[in-house]
Amino acid sequence: MNKIEVKNLDLYYGEVQALYGVNMQIEEKEITAFIGPSGCGKSTLLKTLNRMNDLVEGCRITGEVLLENTDIYKDMDVYQLRKRVGMVFQKPNPFPMSIYDNIAYGPRTHGVRSRVALDEVVEDSLKKAALWDEVKDRLKKSALGLSGGQQQRLCIARALAVQPEVILMDEPTSALDPISTAKIEDLALELKNAYTIVMVTHNMQQATRISDKTGFFLMGKVVEYGTTEQVFSMPREKETENYITGRFG
Amino acid sequence: MSSLNTINKITFKQKMEMYKKRKGSLAVRMLVKLSALITFAVLIYIVLFILINGVGHLNAEFFSFNYTTENVSVIPAVINTLVIIVISLVISIPIGILSAVFLVEYAKRGSKIVNLIRITAETLSGIPSIVYGLFGMLFFVNTLKMGYSMISGGLTLAIMILPLIMRTTEEALISVPDTYREASFGLGAGTLRTVFRVILPASLPGILAGVILSIGRIIGESAALMYTSGTVAQIATNVMDSGRTLAIHMYLLASEGLYTDQAYATAVVLLVVAILINMSSQTISKRIIRKG
Numbered sequence: 001m002n003k004i005e006v007k008n009l010d011l012y013y014g015e016v017q018a019l020y021g022v023n024m025q026i027e028e029k030e031i032t033a034f035i036g037p038s039g040c041g042k043s044t045l046l047k048t049l050n051r052m053n054d055l056v057e058g059c060r061i062t063g064e065v066l067l068e069n070t071d072i073y074k075d076m077d078v079y080q081l082r083k084r085v086g087m088v089f090q091k092p093n094p095f096p097m098s099i100y101d102n103i104a105y106g107p108r109t110h111g112v113r114s115r116v117a118l119d120e121v122v123e124d125s126l127k128k129a130a131l132w133d134e135v136k137d138r139l140k141k142s143a144l145g146l147s148g149g150q151q152q153r154l155c156i157a158r159a160l161a162v163q164p165e166v167i168l169m170d171e172p173t174s175a176l177d178p179i180s181t182a183k184i185e186d187l188a189l190e191l192k193n194a195y196t197i198v199m200v201t202h203n204m205q206q207a208t209r210i211s212d213k214t215g216f217f218l219m220g221k222v223v224e225y226g227t228t229e230q231v232f233s234m235p236r237e238k239e240t241e242n243y244i245t246g247r248f249g
Numbered sequence: 250m251s252s253l254n255t256i257n258k259i260t261f262k263q264k265m266e267m268y269k270k271r272k273g274s275l276a277v278r279m280l281v282k283l284s285a286l287i288t289f290a291v292l293i294y295i296v297l298f299i300l301i302n303g304v305g306h307l308n309a310e311f312f313s314f315n316y317t318t319e320n321v322s323v324i325p326a327v328i329n330t331l332v333i334i335v336i337s338l339v340i341s342i343p344i345g346i347l348s349a350v351f352l353v354e355y356a357k358r359g360s361k362i363v364n365l366i367r368i369t370a371e372t373l374s375g376i377p378s379i380v381y382g383l384f385g386m387l388f389f390v391n392t393l394k395m396g397y398s399m400i401s402g403g404l405t406l407a408i409m410i411l412p413l414i415m416r417t418t419e420e421a422l423i424s425v426p427d428t429y430r431e432a433s434f435g436l437g438a439g440t441l442r443t444v445f446r447v448i449l450p451a452s453l454p455g456i457l458a459g460v461i462l463s464i465g466r467i468i469g470e471s472a473a474l475m476y477t478s479g480t481v482a483q484i485a486t487n488v489m490d491s492g493r494t495l496a497i498h499m500y501l502l503a504s505e506g507l508y509t510d511q512a513y514a515t516a517v518v519l520l521v522v523a524i525l526i527n528m529s530s531q532t533i534s535k536r537i538i539r540k541g
Contacts, residue, residue, distance in 0.1 A: 055434060057357065082437035089435070093428035096451050105446070106436040155432070162436055 003196045004049060004145060005026040009063035013056065018044050019038050022063070026213075031197045032226065033207035036217030036243070042200045045217070046168050049198065050085035051078050059090060067166075083110060085166040086159035086221060091175050092151035094143035094158070099126075102143045102154060106162035115153045121161050127159035130187055149180025156187065160195075169192065169199040173206065185210050204244055208232050216240045251538075257435065297518060303513035306336025311514055316482040321502060321511045323518050325484040329492035330397065330522065334484060335409060336403025336469050337462065344407075346449075346456065353422040354444050368418075370412035379472040381409045386476035398492040403479025403484060409473060410463040417462065418428030424446060457534035468523050471496040495519045 004026040011019035017112075019041045026032050034042035047053045048065060051072065065072050072081050087216055094102050103122045104112075112118060122139065126132040131153045135146070143154055152172060158166055169188070173181040188210055201207050207214050208228060215225040217241075224231055224240045234240045242248055264332040292365040348366070354532075356363045383426075385405030395401045425448050433443040471494075479491030480501060493501065495515060501510040 022302040024523060052431065052435060055431075079437045079439060087431075089428065093426075093430060093432045095429060095447055105438075107434070107437045109436055109442055156437065158432075195262060225439065228379065 001028045002026065003068065004198075005064075005066040006048075007064040007066070008063065009045070009048065009061065011048060011053070011062075012060045013110040014058040018205065018220050019048075022222050022226055023114075026196065027198050029192055029194070030212040031192050031199060031210055032213045032215065033211035034198070034200045034215050034217060035202075035207050036206060036223075037248070038202075041214075041220040042217045042241075043170055044057060045171055046198060046200050048085055049166070049168055050082050052087065052185075054078065056196070060107070081161050085168060086162060086164035087156050087168045088152070088159055088170065090171045092104075092148055092155050093145070094154050095142055096142065098140045099143045099146070099154065100139040101219050103158050106158060110162060115216060125157040125161040126154075128160050129153045129189075130183065131157055136246045142211060147180070149176050149183060152176060152180065152184060153187065156191075161197065164195065168207055171200050172200060172233055176202050181206075188247045204232075216243060218243070250355055252486060272496055280326060284526070285387040293407060294365035295522065299513060299516045302510075303517035304513075304515040306510040307517060311511065314484075315359055321482075321508050323495070323498060323511075323515050325482055326495045326498035327517070327518065327522060328484050329478075330468060330494040330496075332399055332488075332492070333403050333474070333494055334464055334526075336488065337467055338463065340404065341411045341463070342460065345411050345459075346418050349415050349422055350416035350444055350449075352419055354440060354448065362512070365471075370415055373408075373513045374412040377472075378409060381405055382473035382476045384408075389478055393484055396489065397477065397479030397481075399478055399485045399492055400488040402474045402494075404472060405473050405477045406467050409470070413463050414456075414459050417459025418452070418456045421452035424455065425451045448488070453537055454534055457537070458528065461530045461534075464526055464530065466522065468494075468519065468526070469496055470494075471500050482529065495522065 002025045004024075006022050006024040006026075007020055007023060009022040010017065022045060024045075034046060036042050044053065049072075050060060053059045053061065060072070067076070067081070067084065072085075097105070099137075100122055103125050104118045107118060107121050112121065118152055123132065123136075126135060129149060133149060135154075141203075143151065146154060152175075156172075158165075162180060173184050176184065185206065188199065191197060192212075199211065211228045213226065214228040214231040216223045216235075218239055224235060224237045230239060232244055235244065268278075311322060312320045312324055314324055316322045316325050322380060352366060382405065385401055385408075389395045389401040389404050390397060395404075404418050407408050429442055429447050429451060433447050438446075454462070472508040474494055474497055476498075480493045480497055482493055482498070483490075485492030495518065499512050499515040499519060502508040
């Protein structure tokens with residue numbers, strides 16, 4: 001089933017066009033990876049999926065983005081959208097608060113007040129993000145005291161706490177060491193049983209290791225989109241082949 | 250250990266050898282050291298001068314609750330100073346912080362109105378305080394008929410420190426990384442929640458620094474208060490009463506010429522009050538930061 005559908009999407013930053021006629025269907029409960037060289041528009045497309053681009057001044061979008069057949073730019077409240085489509089950023093960005101308050105921030109935003117319910121959400125989210133055992137004794141300590149890898153898993157837990165359906169990950173491991181990266185990848189594979197994941201990555205091995213579908217971007221266009229196996233073993237386009245074999249990028 | 254020579258420490262002798270080759274470096278080194286020394290020496294000289302001339306004249310009478318022309322008690326002035334500080338801060342902190350929030354979080358970055366407000370604030374902070382005093386007298390004291398009162402003085406000083414609080418808050422807000430905003434918006438929070446739950450708490454240290462500076466300006470202010478809160482030497486029992494602050498008390502004692510010794514004693518009290526307020530606000534801000 002299609003979770004997200006992008007139709008004829010053009011995106012401009014001021015006068016500069018950053019995306020050209022993007023069409024894409026993102027399958028439910030799969031990991032979809034966006035690959036391509038820097039500045040190719042993969043992060044830009046990711047950010048249109050939960051309207052984070054709205055915050056960029058001068059950003060103009062035409063076309064349609066549908067979440068379960070509802071137009072997210074026309075027929076949906078942006079706060080409701082971001083609750084359903086969560087995001088994990090390139091650099092771990094926990095709030096300067098306790099671990100508990102970081103996780104509880106989202107649910108509190110959406111009106112959860114009861115202590116019992118919050119305790120439950122915090123524990124549940126941290127367990128899902130495979131962080132519970134490491135932090136359960138110091139939930140009241142500042143989140144900034146965690147290591148980079150732990151912080152990133154905390155950010156994933158924070159995103160999970162609002163019970164999203166889709167999780168967008170913008171190069172979630174680019175600031176992490178190999179061991180932390182492996183943990184995040186395992187986590188992504190685990191999470192896809194319950195969530196739809198869209199991930200931007202610079203790392204082609206990462207895309208082959210964990211993604212089901214891969215989209216290859218170049219100069220603001222989706223050059224090729226298909227199952228990861230097909231894109232990496234029998235690319236249809238010459239440009240894709242050149243990129244994945246390391247001839248450029 | 251003594252047989253082993255530390256190799257990563259430059260000895261005085263080696264240093265001098267190096268300076269022989271680079272005369273310019275030696276000159277700059279001397280210059281920066283001298284500047285630091287002068288700054289420090291001036292401060293120490295003033296503090297010692299005040300203490301030596303003033304401490305001897307501190308006595309129980311000087312701290313009696315009621316002012317008379319015999320004891321020229323400093324206590325009413327201490328209390329009035331605290332009252333003026335509270336009035337000014339209560340008015341200017343919310344307005345200053347909220348206007349900074351508008352400039353940084355709500356207004357479009359680099360818009361004309363933002364620049365206009367910024368220039369206005371900068372201009373305001375450059376105006377001599379006597380001008381604020383004059384404005385306060387004409388507007389609050391006369392036009393609004395508040396008379397010489399704590400409220401007139403407090404309002405005048407609130408206007409005076411408003412640009413300071415606004416500017417420091419603005420700087421503090423700007424220094425909060427955008428990643429916090431992204432994270433908050435990404436979870437479906439609106440601007441209001443993002444500002445009050447994430448951005449403001451994260452910028453508290455900077456805001457508090459501005460507040461501490463403002464308190465310093467209030468304590469030291471005399472010109473702007475002379476024509477607004479007046480010079481009555483008793484404790485102001487309500488905000489419509491006139492009352493003198495420490496700085497004015499000191500100014501009047503010194504200018505009357507009869508109480509020079511007590512003026513020095515007042516300076517000691519002023520110094521102590523300033524140090525105490527500074528220390529306590531720093532302790533408070535540290536505690537808040539540790540909590541965060």
